[in-house]
Amino acid sequence: MTKRETVEKIRKILLEEKAKILAKLERAREEQNAAREKQAVGDEVDSAVEMEMENLKVALSGMEVQRLRQIEEALRKIEEGTYGYCEECGEPIEEGRLLAKPFATLCISCKEAKERQKF
Ligand SMILES: [Zn+2]
Structure with a gap:
């Protein structure tokens, strides 16, 4: 696709x-x-x-x-x-991720980085 x-x-x-x-x-x-x-x-x-x-x-x-x-x-x-572009780094968000979470505004790595910051 x-x-x-x-x-x-x-x-x-x-x-x-x-x-x-x-x-x-x-x-x-x-x-x-x-x-x-x-x-x-x-x-x-x-x-x-x-x-x-x-x-x-x-x-x-x-x-x-x-x-x-x-x-x-x-x-x-x-x-x-x-x-479909990450709001943090501007890289395209993986298509599989978008299909699973159409409202995702961050790519996986930025999201993980953000989650790490929380803890
Ligand atoms: Zn990103």
């Missing part, structure tokens, strides 16, 4: 992932609206549980939104032609 083919494949994966997240967020929003309507007519007994569910959903959608940003960033880089 050429680099271009790999990037094209990743672009498709990213677009699919993006569509999935958008659909999930949309569904969560609808559920939230439905829950709110139910809460308006119901009594207060279940509201603590529902609050918890609400918080969970907000946390979840926070993660989704962050993932969405990563996707947008990767897609932007693909458009610009800067996708």
Whole structure:
């Protein structure tokens, strides 16, 4: 597989992932609206549980939104032609690594160097 083919494949994966997240967020929003309507007519007994569910959903959608940003960033880089290069050393990131982790912004050696710094 050429680099271009790999990037094209990743672009498709990213677009699919993006569509999935958008659909999930949309569904969560609808559920939230439905829950709110139910809460308006119901009594207060279940509201603590529902609050918890609400918080969970907000946390979840926070993660989704962050993932969405990563996707947008990767897609932007693909458009610009800067996708797949290490942000530290500027070397191309291994294609196998990109396929496994499409949001990787560092090559293996820079990532390992960074991880070593942490400890
Ligand atoms: Zn690097």
